[in-house]
Amino acid sequence: MTQIHDALLDVAQQLADAARAAILPHFRNTALTAENKLDGGYDPVTIADRAAEEAMRAVLADLRPDDAILGEEFGTRDGTSGLTWVLDPIDGTRGFVSGTPTWGVLIAVGGPDGPEIGIIDQPYIGERFIGTPQAAWLHGPQGQVPLQTRGARPLSQATVFTTFPEVGTPADAAAFADVAGRARLTRYGMDCYAYALVAAGQVDLVIEAGLNAYDIQAPIALIQAAGGIVTDWQGGPAHNGGRVLAAANARIHAEALAILAKHP
Numbered sequence: 001m002t003q004i005h006d007a008l009l010d011v012a013q014q015l016a017d018a019a020r021a022a023i024l025p026h027f028r029n030t031a032l033t034a035e036n037k038l039d040g041g042y043d044p045v046t047i048a049d050r051a052a053e054e055a056m057r058a059v060l061a062d063l064r065p066d067d068a069i070l071g072e073e074f075g076t077r078d079g080t081s082g083l084t085w086v087l088d089p090i091d092g093t094r095g096f097v098s099g100t101p102t103w104g105v106l107i108a109v110g111g112p113d114g115p116e117i118g119i120i121d122q123p124y125i126g127e128r129f130i131g132t133p134q135a136a137w138l139h140g141p142q143g144q145v146p147l148q149t150r151g152a153r154p155l156s157q158a159t160v161f162t163t164f165p166e167v168g169t170p171a172d173a174a175a176f177a178d179v180a181g182r183a184r185l186t187r188y189g190m191d192c193y194a195y196a197l198v199a200a201g202q203v204d205l206v207i208e209a210g211l212n213a214y215d216i217q218a219p220i221a222l223i224q225a226a227g228g229i230v231t232d233w234q235g236g237p238a239h240n241g242g243r244v245l246a247a248a249n250a251r252i253h254a255e256a257l258a259i260l261a262k263h264p
């Protein structure tokens with residue numbers, strides 16, 4: 001199994017390299033324009049999103065033609081191997097078009113029960129967070145560093161993240177506020193980078209709602225590899241998206257889950 005995971009990780013790294021090359025020429029380019037995919041709101045997509053997913057799909061067509069693909073921009077491709085690559089070419093496109101550097105490329109691969117390998121790649125920062133069944137580590141400007149989530153501490157001492165202050169529905173927002181109101185520090189707006197910070201031992205909790213599979217599968221594999229826990233708000237599997245609770249350890253997960261469970 002280790003040899004299989006090594007082979008899949010090699011492909012995942014090639015996908016991340018291809019996405020970096022496709023995206024970076026467009027970042028902080030003042031001529032970049034964005035289309036809005038959402039009626040009644042704002043969900044931008046750019047040429048960089050599409051170019052990155054196309055580049056990753058081209059690598060998979062060459063190296064893993066029998067695997068399925070689920071991508072944000074170009075949907076599904078059926079496969080016969082039992083493995084699915086789950087791709088978000090730019091998680092945090094709102095940040096990308098605003099020039100902030102914490103957007104990332106999300107790459108996961110696994111079966112129907114969820115991801116086995118996950119990468120959160122930060123092309124502009126030059127950080128690549130990797131999670132496998134064997135270990136989790138970061139390749140960055142200071143070299144390779146092993147990743148380990150934070151040890152147990154009470155919620156009253158915790159740092160909690162979510163991307164949007166409204167979280168999701170009004171009911172979702174009320175549930176998040178119930179947890180965040182008991183925490184030491186609440187921060188917003190980091191997109192996938194907040195999950196990377198859980199794996200790196202910097203953050204205790206990320207709580208979000210309304211996610212898709214391509215938003216969460218890479219963070220799940222990374223955080224679990226680093227010693228954390230990712231579930232839905234009922235404690236069940238989260239790899240299909242929806243309401244997600246990512247926690248650094250079992251104690252803080254249980255404390256947050258008990259509060260969220262009061263908000264059906």
